[in-house]
Amino acid sequence: MAQNPTTLMDPPIEDLLDKVDSKFTLVALASRRARQVNSYYNSLGEGIGVVVPPQVASASGKPLSIAFEEVAEGKATYSRPDPEEIAAAEAAEAAALALIEGAVELAVEEAVAEAIAADKDETTD
Helix, strand or coil: CCCCCCCCCCCCHHHHHCCCCCHHHHHHHHHHHHHHHHHHHHCHHHCCCCCCCCCCCCCCCCHHHHHHHHHHCCCCCCCCCCHHHHHHHHHHHHHHHHHHHHHHHHHHHHHHHHHHHHHHHHHHC
16 A cells, blocks of 8 residues: 655646656746736735736635646646747748848948038038
C-alpha cells in the first residue's frame, strides 16, 4: 500500500508535470498565468476587464498557487507554434524590414538632393 509522501506543494509537482512536456514549460506557463492573475487583482477597482480572472476556486490567494491549480485542472494550457509558421513569420518580418529600409534610404537620398539644390540656389542668388 504505497502512500504518497505529504508535501507542502498542492497540487503535487508530479501531477503538474503530467500536464506539460517539461519543467521549463511548467515554469513558463505558471509564471505567465500568475502574472495575469496578479494583474487581474490589481485592476479590479479600475473596471477594465481585460485580464481573465482566476478560473479555479482556491483556498490560497497567491497568484502562483492559483496558476498551479489552474494547470492541474487543465484550465491553463499552452501550445507550441509550428516551426514552419515561425519561419514564414520571420521571412515576412525580414521582407517588411527590407522594404522599410529601402524607403528610408530613398527618403534620405531625396532630402539630401533637395538640400543640395537649395544650397545651390542660395549660392547662385
